[in-house]
Amino acid sequence: MVGLILAAGIAAAADIESLPGPVIHPYSFELLSNSRYSVHSGFNDTLPRQVLANVLWAMERAPRLGTFRELYVATRHNVYIYDPGSNTIVVHKPGDHRYKSGSAYEVGIAAARHEEVGFAIQAGLLAGLAFVDSAGPGVVSCPMTYGAHHANREWDPNHRIQMVNVYGLADSRNLDTTLVAISSDSTLPEPHTTSSDSFEMVLLDLNQDSAFMPLGLSLETVSQLLWAGYGVAPHRAYNGRRGLTVPSAIAGYYLTGRIYLVRSQGVDRYHNRPPGGNLDSADHRLEPVVTGDRRPELRLSSTRIPSTAPVYVVVCVSDTSSYMRMQEAGFTGFQFLAQARAMGLSGFLTMPLTRDERTAIATALSLPSGQHPALVFSVGELATGISEEERPALVEIVQARPVLRCGGSIRIEYLLRRSGMVRVEVYDMLGRPVCHIFKQKQPAGYHSVEWNGTRDNGELVKKGSYIIGIFAPGSVAQHKVTVF
Ligand SMILES: Cc1cc2nc3c(=O)[nH]c(=O)nc-3n(C[C@H](O)[C@H](O)[C@H](O)COP(=O)(O)O)c2cc1C
Structure with missing residues (x-):
């Protein structure tokens, strides 16, 4: 070893x-x-x-x-x-x-x-x-x-x-460099199995970033991302089906025909099997489904979809309540993010999606019925020279109740787009600090914090309104709560 x-x-x-x-x-x-x-x-x-x-x-x-x-x-x-x-x-x-x-x-x-x-x-x-x-x-x-x-x-x-x-x-078996993801119709170039960084180095720096250069990505890059996410691999599953880069419960491959690529030229569906092919076969190809740029509509479907990414991948499932399908979407999401990082690109996962967001995305892309978006992966070159004002807020409140019963507690869920030092403090309406909840470095992702309506000294605060501030480097999210 x-x-x-x-x-x-x-x-x-x-x-x-x-x-x-x-x-x-x-x-x-x-x-x-x-x-x-x-x-x-x-x-x-x-x-x-x-x-x-x-x-x-x-x-x-x-x-x-x-x-x-x-x-x-x-x-x-x-x-x-x-x-x-x-x-x-x-x-x-x-x-x-x-x-x-x-x-x-x-x-x-x-x-x-x-x-x-x-x-x-x-x-x-x-x-x-x-x-x-x-x-x-x-x-x-x-x-x-x-x-x-x-x-x-x-x-x-x-x-x-x-x-x-x-x-x-x-x-x-030994690690396998045999590449079986070969396009039957030349719509995608062959992916590769090499990169300069090792897997662990990729993991060390698996940050998400939602600020992109608006430049498009090459077909080679797109091909590599789609293959890593849900492409064929040389092995066979226990039932003889052609294996993928990700596992699948009883080799059911529940995302088959459910991964969409959204670029300036249109929307394509990704396939890892040939047309009419069964799950024993291998391919690596794109099927055009919509001509024309649907990115503006996609970006409007959710405020959480970064607005400057040149390329998006939308992964759908047939049933969002199925753990197998949602886990499989997770395997794929991890693969997209890691592949983007391995290529030095910036990637961002918008998930989980609300019912309204799923409906809006399906409409924006004219998806057939039964395609329920589970995640949107945004990818592009990392933005450099973009001013802080142009970047989406680093920290954003996802969910919090507006009221707090005296003696109870309130939970605030927030999204941190990049890892960094985070400070959570409560202020009264005159801006005077009431409670310092915590200060610590946190990884990118979803987090939550609870406030039990007390001051730093443990006494309950008086009834009235307070502001809970979540401070990340260069960005602050505020939530007003009324204690009654
Ligand atoms: C959600 C999930 C549940 C699974 N459950 C089992 C299981 O209970 N027993 C088992 O032997 N394999 C299980 N597997 C492994 C699958 O059988 C395997 O991933 C599939 O046959 C594809 O083969 P591969 O992983 O070699 O590509 C599971 C895989 C997934 C993703």
């Missing part, structure tokens, strides 16, 4: 186990995406702790969509909960409660949104695969629905675990 150690863990108390820092492998995000596949059984439980350390680190770096994320780990010794702050695993339930008796690590993910679970699963799958450097015994893994059912029954999680990734040691 080739790697460079970033930071070392420290020893801890008996029910707290420290993990080593992540190692950086030499493999690109593209090579790992092309090489991934699921192994469903037949593994044993002898993986080094470094694999777990990298997997948890990678999952934790996946973008956030909700206000909590919990990572549980079952080994043959205990069920643990991961503490990313101290890079430790803490015993949550003693004893062997694994789903698969031969697995080394089973990582369960609990988060508010299935799409976020999808981000973390995909990050964790690639992170494990990066330990495979030749054919033979190596790290194999698989997401398992029944593992999640088992975990919810046996692990006593604080929140519902939506998916479990199972890791073990088994005969593995």
